[in-house]
Amino acid sequence: MKKRVVLLALATLLTLSLTLAGCSKPADTPAESKEPEVVKVGWIGSLTGDQAVWGTCELNTVKMLFEDINKNGGLLGKQIEVVGYDTRGDATEAVNAVKRLTSQDKVVAVIGPNASGQAISISAVLEEMKVPDIATVATNPKVTVVDGKTKPFNFRVCFIDPYQGAVAAGYAYDVLGFKKAAILYDVADDYSQGLTEFFEKYFVEKGGEIVAKEAFKFGDVDFRPQLSKIKNAGPEVIFMPYFFKEVALSANQARELGINAVLMGGDGWPSEVLLEMAKDAIEGSYFVNHLDFDDPDVQEFKAAYKAKYNLPVELNGYLAYDAVQLLVDAIKRANSFDPVAIRDALETAQVKGITGQINISKDTHNPEGKDAAIIKIVDGQYVFQQKYSAK
Amino acid sequence: MSAFFQQLINGLSIGSVYALMAVGYSLVYSIMNFSNFAHGGVIMIGAYIGFFSMTAFKLPFTAAFCFAAFGAGILAVAIERIAYSPLRKRNAPFLYFIISAMGVSIFLENIIIASPIGPTFRTYPRVFSAAPFNIGGVNIGRLDVTMFLISAISLAVLVFIIEKTRTGMGIRASAYSLRASALMGVNTDRIILIVFGMGGFLAGIAGILFGMKYTVYPQIGNITIKSFIAAVFGGLGSLPGAVIGSVLLGIIETFTSGYLSSQFRDLIAFVLLIFILVVRPKGLMGKITEDKA
Numbered sequence: 001m002k003k004r005v006v007l008l009a010l011a012t013l014l015t016l017s018l019t020l021a022g023c024s025k026p027a028d029t030p031a032e033s034k035e036p037e038v039v040k041v042g043w044i045g046s047l048t049g050d051q052a053v054w055g056t057c058e059l060n061t062v063k064m065l066f067e068d069i070n071k072n073g074g075l076l077g078k079q080i081e082v083v084g085y086d087t088r089g090d091a092t093e094a095v096n097a098v099k100r101l102t103s104q105d106k107v108v109a110v111i112g113p114n115a116s117g118q119a120i121s122i123s124a125v126l127e128e129m130k131v132p133d134i135a136t137v138a139t140n141p142k143v144t145v146v147d148g149k150t151k152p153f154n155f156r157v158c159f160i161d162p163y164q165g166a167v168a169a170g171y172a173y174d175v176l177g178f179k180k181a182a183i184l185y186d187v188a189d190d191y192s193q194g195l196t197e198f199f200e201k202y203f204v205e206k207g208g209e210i211v212a213k214e215a216f217k218f219g220d221v222d223f224r225p226q227l228s229k230i231k232n233a234g235p236e237v238i239f240m241p242y243f244f245k246e247v248a249l250s251a252n253q254a255r256e257l258g259i260n261a262v263l264m265g266g267d268g269w270p271s272e273v274l275l276e277m278a279k280d281a282i283e284g285s286y287f288v289n290h291l292d293f294d295d296p297d298v299q300e301f302k303a304a305y306k307a308k309y310n311l312p313v314e315l316n317g318y319l320a321y322d323a324v325q326l327l328v329d330a331i332k333r334a335n336s337f338d339p340v341a342i343r344d345a346l347e348t349a350q351v352k353g354i355t356g357q358i359n360i361s362k363d364t365h366n367p368e369g370k371d372a373a374i375i376k377i378v379d380g381q382y383v384f385q386q387k388y389s390a391k
Numbered sequence: 392m393s394a395f396f397q398q399l400i401n402g403l404s405i406g407s408v409y410a411l412m413a414v415g416y417s418l419v420y421s422i423m424n425f426s427n428f429a430h431g432g433v434i435m436i437g438a439y440i441g442f443f444s445m446t447a448f449k450l451p452f453t454a455a456f457c458f459a460a461f462g463a464g465i466l467a468v469a470i471e472r473i474a475y476s477p478l479r480k481r482n483a484p485f486l487y488f489i490i491s492a493m494g495v496s497i498f499l500e501n502i503i504i505a506s507p508i509g510p511t512f513r514t515y516p517r518v519f520s521a522a523p524f525n526i527g528g529v530n531i532g533r534l535d536v537t538m539f540l541i542s543a544i545s546l547a548v549l550v551f552i553i554e555k556t557r558t559g560m561g562i563r564a565s566a567y568s569l570r571a572s573a574l575m576g577v578n579t580d581r582i583i584l585i586v587f588g589m590g591g592f593l594a595g596i597a598g599i600l601f602g603m604k605y606t607v608y609p610q611i612g613n614i615t616i617k618s619f620i621a622a623v624f625g626g627l628g629s630l631p632g633a634v635i636g637s638v639l640l641g642i643i644e645t646f647t648s649g650y651l652s653s654q655f656r657d658l659i660a661f662v663l664l665i666f667i668l669v670v671r672p673k674g675l676m677g678k679i680t681e682d683k684a
Contacts, residue, residue, distance in 0.1 A: 052510035187654050215653045221605040224401040225648035232394055245512050249605055256523055257530050277514040
């Protein structure tokens with residue numbers, strides 16, 4: 001009896017799929033002969049794993065923006081479809097995702113990923129397939145330039161680590177007047193190492209002293225051994241260039257150990273979750289950010305996102321927004337969906353994004369001269385202090 | 392000198408977290424002879440049960456604690472029934488159990504990510520004051536003390552059950568030989584369920600305490616790799632071994648970071664681990680070593 005039911009179900013399925021296949025065939029053929037009506041844009045980033053919070057926000061943003069564009073008649077008369085793949089925060093997965101996007105989905109450009117490790121590893125595929133990529137929050141210099149050579153198909157909308165490290169060091173020494181700094185960093189992470197290197201370099205150049213430099217490894221939850229050591233060195237400021245989960249944990253533990261030094265960090269900090277997790281511990285701390293969240297320019301997007309997804313916008317959302325702006329601008333100026341033409345247009349892009357003016361430099365493929373925003377945490381709020389540039 | 396004691400306290404506190412997790416591993420291992428990698432997933436679910444009991448349902452800590460412990464216990468039993476019991480009935484090789492366990496662990500992590508709970512980090516409301524006890528320049532967190540006491544009490548109760556009760560005798564007999572115990576009339580199926588239930592119960596406690604101390608997120612289970620290693624270090628299958636191995640690992644890690652270099656922490660801890668296993672393959676207090684996976 002059981003077998004018969006299964007057989008019946010199988011037969012029904014087969015018939016159904018045949019009919020469906022039969023139906024879809026004629027619809028497909030004319031589309032293949034002409035240019036496709038729908039143009040695909042790729043996105044990659046983490047949808048699972050530790051960085052899923054940011055990846056999800058990026059993909060939501062990219063989808064939301066292209067839905068709006070489609071509603072308003074599309075781009076160059078075409079509807080845009082967003083194809084997003086999960087990299088699980090892994091460089092190999094990122095390469096696979098880009099291979100799939102470029103060879104199978106035939107996307108005209110890729111947006112993302114948010115992390116440098118993944119953005120660096122995808123260059124070879126991009127160059128082979130001749131498809132441009134705009135990274136969102138990948139701040140490592142090597143994303144666009146390696147050994148003085150600019151990678152032809154990699155672009156980004158954010159400023160880079162040396163700049164961020166220099167801004168933090170400059171602000172700590174010149175504006176806040178700190179002379180003794182300690183650094184706690186993630187030894188297994190490119191981003192954290194990059195910021196550490198340049199913070200140290202600029203802080204020492206200015207005349208400051210690094211009294212302690214301690215490392216942990218991604219995935220750690222307890223930082224008290226390192227913090228106890230830092231405490232004995234007696235710094236005035238502790239630089240914490242890593243992401244908000246670890247920031248929250250290490251800040252709480254620092255206060256628990258009786259450390260009163262001011263904490264400072266980079267763009268891995270800003271998050272609603274940080275405030276929720278470590279409101280008291282990070283009171284009075286500073287961090288370098290890509291934008292001021294209260295800037296009137298970003299309010300419209302912030303509200304639209306909140307209305308659609310009922311979630312707060314993470315930092316990545318704002319940069320994903322600008323990545324889309326940059327891409328749309330390039331496609332319009334190229335007046336074509338040819339990936340190489342888009343690439344050429346990207347090289348000369350000058351777009352007013354919501355995170356600031358983005359003037360892509362032909363030599364570095366970075367947005368040059370973008371101001372950093374210094375944010376202080378006051379009464380559990382992110383309070384914008386000033387725009388600050390390192391030079 | 393106070394720096395030394397501060398690091399010692401840090402090490403003990405990290406070690407006691409490992410211990411609570413390692414005991415659950417060891418318990419299941421002693422009966423089933425395989426490494427239950429799903430344990431991390433059960434800990435994670437326990438942490439979420441505790442979190443939502445306290446936030447969404449506004450229950451007091453003690454109630455949340457019981458829910459987390461019993462909820463995780465029930466989950467562990469369910470996992471045994473669904474993922475291991477069918478393998479057991481077919482006398483499947485141990486490798487299959489391990490793969491099944493990994494499957495469960497990945498499933499649990501992803502079900503949370505895909506559910507409305509999502510991948511966000513969550514923070515427990517504060518139950519214990521953040522202000523630490525300060526004894527002679529050494530800061531001891533209130534939560535650490537509580538954790539230490541709760542761990543010690545749960546472990547004592549566990550040892551009592553295993554050493555002094557009839558069920559405990561069944562567990563000890565089954566740990567010695569599952570087949571022989573079955574022949575002697577021990578209901579091994581029931582014993583296995585009880586062991587998973589107790590392992591899950593401890594996982595739930597570990598989950599809620601870990602969540603309160605750090606944070607709750609779907610990848611909490613990953614930390615159990617450390618406690619698994621601590622269990623091997625102490626001798627898999629031995630409960631005192633699991634506790635001692637965990638505390639030692641915590642202290643070794645802390646002192647490496649504190650006195651050598653934090654970059655070398657895992658390197659030194661694990662070189663020592665390999666050294667101990669080479670010199671003494673059954674771990675510090677392990678029982679049997681042959682044919683275990």
